Amino acid sequence: MRPNFTTFLKKQFEITGGQFRIVNRYEVGEKLGLDSSATDNIVKQLSEMHMIKIMEGPKIILTQEALFAIDRSENSD
Secondary structure, three states: OOHHHHHHHHHHHHHOOOOOOOEEHHHHHHHOOOOHHHHHHHHHHHHHOOOEEEOOOOEEEEOHHHHHHHHHHHHHO
16 A cells, blocks of 8 residues: 555544544645645545545545554554
């Protein structure tokens, strides 16, 4: 997985406290220094990869696949 995808997922994981909780995609992007266009692009691609689920409006939630990816990346560090 591309590094910026992993960084986005890890930041979302951090914001939610590691729980399955809905967050605003722009909050995650802002904390990473991304503009709304870059955030939307990453969210779209991560959704297509089944790493996040897009909810109503700007809301997103991590999937089980994302948690596995985060765990793998942390264990490989």
